[in-house]
Amino acid sequence: MKPETCAKIFSQRETVKGHFLMIVKAPVSFREAIPGQFIMVRLEGGNSPFLSRPFSIYSIYSRGDDTFVEIFYKVVGKGTDAFSRLREGASLDILGPLGRGFDVPASCRKVALVAGGIGVAPLSFLAQRCGEDIPGTEVICYLGAGSSEALAGLDRLEKICSTVEISTDDGSRGYHGSVTGLLKRDMDLYADDDTRIYSCGPRPMLRGLQELLKGRPPGTCQVSLEERMACGIGACLGCVARIRSDGEKGGMVRVCKEGPVFDIDRVEFGE
Amino acid sequence: MKPETCAKIFSQRETVKGHFLMIVKAPVSFREAIPGQFIMVRLEGGNSPFLSRPFSIYSIYSRGDDTFVEIFYKVVGKGTDAFSRLREGASLDILGPLGRGFDVPASCRKVALVAGGIGVAPLSFLAQRCGEDIPGTEVICYLGAGSSEALAGLDRLEKICSTVEISTDDGSRGYHGSVTGLLKRDMDLYADDDTRIYSCGPRPMLRGLQELLKGRPPGTCQVSLEERMACGIGACLGCVARIRSDGEKGGMVRVCKEGPVFDIDRVEFGE
Amino acid sequence: MNVKMGVDIGGVTLKNPVMTASGTFGYGEEYADYLDIGRLGAIVVKGLSLSPREGNPPPRIIETASGMLNAVGLQNVGVEEFIDKKLPYLRTIGSVVVANIFGESVEDYVKVADTLSNAKGVDLIEVNISCPNVRKGGIAFGSDPVLAGEVTRAVKSASGLPVIVKLTPNVTDITKIARSVEAAGADAVSLINTLTGMSIDIEKRIPHLKNITGGLSGPAIKPVALRMVWETVNAVSIPVVGLGGIMNASDALEFLIAGARAVQVGTANFINPSIAVDIIDGIENYLSDRGIGDINDLIGTLRI
Amino acid sequence: MNVKMGVDIGGVTLKNPVMTASGTFGYGEEYADYLDIGRLGAIVVKGLSLSPREGNPPPRIIETASGMLNAVGLQNVGVEEFIDKKLPYLRTIGSVVVANIFGESVEDYVKVADTLSNAKGVDLIEVNISCPNVRKGGIAFGSDPVLAGEVTRAVKSASGLPVIVKLTPNVTDITKIARSVEAAGADAVSLINTLTGMSIDIEKRIPHLKNITGGLSGPAIKPVALRMVWETVNAVSIPVVGLGGIMNASDALEFLIAGARAVQVGTANFINPSIAVDIIDGIENYLSDRGIGDINDLIGTLRI
Numbered sequence A, B: 001m002k003p004e005t006c007a008k009i010f011s012q013r014e015t016v017k018g019h020f021l022m023i024v025k026a027p028v029s030f031r032e033a034i035p036g037q038f039i040m041v042r043l044e045g046g047n048s049p050f051l052s053r054p055f056s057i058y059s060i061y062s063r064g065d066d067t068f069v070e071i072f073y074k075v076v077g078k079g080t081d082a083f084s085r086l087r088e089g090a091s092l093d094i095l096g097p098l099g100r101g102f103d104v105p106a107s108c109r110k111v112a113l114v115a116g117g118i119g120v121a122p123l124s125f126l127a128q129r130c131g132e133d134i135p136g137t138e139v140i141c142y143l144g145a146g147s148s149e150a151l152a153g154l155d156r157l158e159k160i161c162s163t164v165e166i167s168t169d170d171g172s173r174g175y176h177g178s179v180t181g182l183l184k185r186d187m188d189l190y191a192d193d194d195t196r197i198y199s200c201g202p203r204p205m206l207r208g209l210q211e212l213l214k215g216r217p218p219g220t221c222q223v224s225l226e227e228r229m230a231c232g233i234g235a236c237l238g239c240v241a242r243i244r245s246d247g248e249k250g251g252m253v254r255v256c257k258e259g260p261v262f263d264i265d266r267v268e269f270g271e
Numbered sequence C, D: 001m002n003v004k005m006g007v008d009i010g011g012v013t014l015k016n017p018v019m020t021a022s023g024t025f026g027y028g029e030e031y032a033d034y035l036d037i038g039r040l041g042a043i044v045v046k047g048l049s050l051s052p053r054e055g056n057p058p059p060r061i062i063e064t065a066s067g068m069l070n071a072v073g074l075q076n077v078g079v080e081e082f083i084d085k086k087l088p089y090l091r092t093i094g095s096v097v098v099a100n101i102f103g104e105s106v107e108d109y110v111k112v113a114d115t116l117s118n119a120k121g122v123d124l125i126e127v128n129i130s131c132p133n134v135r136k137g138g139i140a141f142g143s144d145p146v147l148a149g150e151v152t153r154a155v156k157s158a159s160g161l162p163v164i165v166k167l168t169p170n171v172t173d174i175t176k177i178a179r180s181v182e183a184a185g186a187d188a189v190s191l192i193n194t195l196t197g198m199s200i201d202i203e204k205r206i207p208h209l210k211n212i213t214g215g216l217s218g219p220a221i222k223p224v225a226l227r228m229v230w231e232t233v234n235a236v237s238i239p240v241v242g243l244g245g246i247m248n249a250s251d252a253l254e255f256l257i258a259g260a261r262a263v264q265v266g267t268a269n270f271i272n273p274s275i276a277v278d279i280i281d282g283i284e285n286y287l288s289d290r291g292i293g294d295i296n297d298l299i300g301t302l303r304i
């Protein structure tokens, strides 16, 4: 049994403008969380907002007997706005860890992370675990944002990645253009079999990445998708994405259960 | 114009178990409030609870340029429960002062207050104002509660009233029985023309009081009624009580606008 | 940017598309302290009947999740006292005045409409057809296309004023009723009135409302209201006035984008008595932020 | 105090009156980690059709005030795969299993019901009649008393199992439909299914749901659901199963006091996956606190 838990906020602060790092005291079961997995979060009591909201796990750590979950989120609507107003000690209902995380083959020697905006959250956790679990692996992160002030999560990435490459849409820092444009420049670095690419970000960015990786062998790249969710556990069928069959599962597939991580070549992004 | 205001909680504490004293920083217009008037209070943002809740003004005071309104309430449901969880600095939407307060003739020499439970709130404000505005008036308060631990508002009453008489249903303190029973004992003290009785409390208590005062001249006693309210300003017609005509207004009368204070002889309590 | 906010309903120009809904704004005067009533596109007064009505016994209201139930029972001063005591104030405010009317027989409706048409100061009549027809065994006028058409036709011929017919959502197909009242000559339709609901006190095992059932309003019903407005916009060619759960400019914009020519703000007035002007300002800002110079260029621009 | 919680629906005994609603509890297995499924009175599985269905394209859900809209479009594995892959697990849980079925023609319904009647492990059939009859131009089976009766009669004669007919609230008079399905042989009715609603993205000016409209569920609709349950209880003599917005024991008790023989918990499962057992415990506590020894002594005790 892993029922919903009432969790207390341990700390919360705004990092980059409009982006909040929240640390929550969680059940010990969270220690088994895998990068790419997520949690469902809801304000305790009341109906505003009504549904729980999904957030990637940004990190898990323990101190003594206590386990902590970090989530890193951007305020985009009323749920995230309500969360951002909470202070230390406030209670949340949380459920997780949920979904299928990223697969990193032990043989992997080089990892490229392609993060668009707050899509950095699951990738940062992945970078941290790669560093811990497969030492010697090179982790290069491509981080894109609208402008230099919106580069969320950069500080931590600089500590845990071998290299961080930056792009901004307005050119205020790093490469001037999209993060896929930046990756394209470096594509020949990631030609080998022992290379893997992982990505999370807005749909147009992921679609661009899929285009860029056309012709690469299946399994080269995995992405974490975002869809509106109600249950987070595979029951409501609200969160589906169209996924190409891999022989077994295909069609309208649940992002919360079979995902949120999918091989990029299987995702049908549509128009 | 006296639109709804966003007010900050200055302080809040539990006095007697389940009873909270909340002090809110209010617009200067509140200085004109009359005992018996009330305010509509709502949590800022969100829909839980959805409607504003009415509370009597327990006191108004100023410090420097700031005006403060006190409300004294009992937790009985989800609105009052939500309010009780708020801390200093939290924001509320408040509207008021609203309704018609108690009339105290300047000629009044003796005032009896009959308070049932949290009904003490408007009466305590009335006692305070009588003391300030018509010096020399004797203010006797009859305060009833279920048991001695539920005697809310007693400390303040003891400071501002000439006498406080206590009744408890379980006899754990003061008179053993209802507060109207206690008043009945003293009824001959209140026979004169310059005497007035004011009351607030549960319906059965008010009905008992009406019974007790049968035959007294109209105007002897005023009560503050409680009905569920939506608007608080006379627009929704949700809060009506059946009031006997005084020649002008009668029938289904708005508690928020023509009340909450009515002459007791005009109230039709029904079964 | 200067935005044109005026809209036309049945030949009457509203300075903006925001009205206050019947039964939630009294006779206007109750709100005089809380907002500049002259800024409203229109005010719709509490439903008027031929004779004064006392309404239902209390309790009349109960809160529900994101909404409320009411069983006020159409308490009102009656059309005569309205004209004598309430209309003089309304004539001074500078907003369009809509008289909401109801009756228990077609003749009732006709008499009220006729009386109002002769009173200076009323610009539009809104016919509430959610009431039971006592002659026809209590079936609501608004739930039967034939009855709805009948009452519309009768009011239209009795009234010199343009007529909005206000539809009930408690029906299988609201477009049938809308088409029927359009055919009967309605100048516009407004929707939705409240959904019928109920709430029970589990301690006492009695209904919370003395009347047993009541009308559900507030944000809870907004999705239903918006769906019905959109269906109706696609079914009739007269203007549709949208309402039901509008709490802010964004909600109002949903209705306008769906094709409502105007909107009404109801229960929200109870939550914040000056909310209607906030909504007007919010709509204006939305338009000017997007360079839309005329509200009519936004109405009905939903892409599907 | 030892409280009797068992209730009877169509000759099947539920250990308590709490079921989980179709489409909100998957095929049961999804919740195995979150609660002891064997404690449930019954589980109603996601609606089953003859062939697997892909459902609607996303976005399929959007939150509303105290509720949500869904346009899942009845995605399901189809009745064959259900029997092969899902039913074996359900046979082991020790709760009553209700198969919810739907079709686009009477023949569809009959075939699904027939197939399920021959599969060991299904105790009851719940017939969802909110679906459009493609033959009859898309009019929903559930909004026409004649069609509703027809499909009920056909399913009853095809099925060896007791049949619950699940009614849609999007009708003028739900008691007409209820009486018609009762006359056609339904063993029970359940209500309500979702209210049809809509929501618009004012930035993009498109509907939030790809399907344009969706079904509204959650606490927002509870007052409407309770009113319809109460009306139906007074109109038919077969058991009524109440649902719509039940979030806690207190909500469930309102339905039981109104006369529902059992309740279903729907959207609430999404908010807290173990909520159904909390509701069972809450009902039991309410009864024992008040010295009511048998749930059946509470059902229908509303005083009006």
Ligand SMILES: Cc1cc2nc3c(=O)[nH]c(=O)nc-3n(C[C@H](O)[C@H](O)[C@H](O)COP(=O)(O)OP(=O)(O)OC[C@H]3O[C@@H](n4cnc5c(N)ncnc54)[C@H](O)[C@@H]3O)c2cc1C
Pocket (backbone or CB within 6 Å): A038, A049, A053, A054, A055, A056, A057, A071, A072, A073, A074, A075, A076, A077, A078, A079, A080, A081, A118, A121, A122, A225, A226, A227, A228, A229, A260
């Ligand atoms: C598996 C998963 C992991 C996620 N991880 C993170 C994370 O680590 N940090 C973070 O900031 N966000 C994350 N998101 C997105 C996050 O869930 C949404 O931003 C959040 O639900 C918005 O809630 P709201 O009430 O503030 O916005 P709403 O008021 O509901 O909507 C505001 C805007 O946000 C968009 N939005 C709403 N819900 C989602 C959603 N589920 N996915 C994508 N966009 C949405 C809407 O389209 C709309 O434009 C994740 C989403 C998923 C599905």
Ligand SMILES: Cc1cc2nc3c(=O)[nH]c(=O)nc-3n(C[C@H](O)[C@H](O)[C@H](O)COP(=O)(O)OP(=O)(O)OC[C@H]3O[C@@H](n4cnc5c(N)ncnc54)[C@H](O)[C@@H]3O)c2cc1C
Pocket (backbone or CB within 6 Å): B038, B049, B053, B054, B055, B056, B057, B071, B072, B073, B074, B075, B076, B077, B078, B079, B080, B081, B118, B121, B122, B225, B226, B227, B228, B229, B260
């Ligand atoms: C003019 C006026 C002045 C009031 N002054 C005070 C005050 O100074 N202190 C105080 O503690 N309370 C006061 N009340 C009562 C207070 O408004 C209610 O206790 C409160 O609204 C309950 O909200 P809730 O959400 O906690 O309860 P709910 O969950 O809404 O209901 C819980 C219980 O409270 C009762 N209740 C709900 N609303 C009212 C109401 N408006 N009047 C009476 N009973 C109600 C219900 O019948 C129910 O039994 C006053 C009421 C009025 C009308």
Ligand SMILES: Cc1cc2nc3c(=O)[nH]c(=O)nc-3n(C[C@H](O)[C@H](O)[C@H](O)COP(=O)(O)O)c2cc1C
Pocket (backbone or CB within 6 Å): B236, B237, B238, C021, C022, C023, C024, C046, C047, C048, C070, C072, C074, C100, C128, C166, C192, C193, C194, C216, C217, C218, C219, C221, C243, C244, C245, C246, C264, C265, C266, C267, C268
């Ligand atoms: C307390 C109250 C009284 C109402 N009285 C009337 C009325 O007299 N005539 C009428 O047509 N509608 C009446 N209504 C319905 C509203 O005008 C409106 O149609 C409904 O509340 C939905 O809008 P809302 O959700 O914005 O409130 C009343 C609603 C409420 C809440």
Ligand SMILES: Cc1cc2nc3c(=O)[nH]c(=O)nc-3n(C[C@H](O)[C@H](O)[C@H](O)COP(=O)(O)O)c2cc1C
Pocket (backbone or CB within 6 Å): A236, A237, A238, D021, D022, D023, D024, D046, D047, D048, D070, D072, D074, D100, D128, D166, D192, D193, D194, D216, D217, D218, D219, D221, D243, D244, D245, D246, D264, D265, D266, D267, D268
């Ligand atoms: C995501 C979702 C899927 C649903 N699928 C079905 C279904 O397949 N068959 C059915 O009869 N009802 C279905 N329903 C309706 C529910 O069973 C229930 O009638 C409705 O949601 C009201 O109850 P609630 O407010 O407790 O959720 C679905 C509801 C939701 C929210």
Ligand code: FES
Pocket (backbone or CB within 6 Å): A228, A229, A230, A231, A232, A233, A234, A235, A236, A237, A238, A239, A240, A254, A255, A256, A257
């Ligand atoms: S969120 Fe419910 S199935 Fe994925």
Ligand code: FES
Pocket (backbone or CB within 6 Å): B228, B229, B230, B231, B232, B233, B234, B235, B236, B237, B238, B239, B240, B254, B255, B256, B257
């Ligand atoms: S609360 Fe609305 S009229 Fe009194």
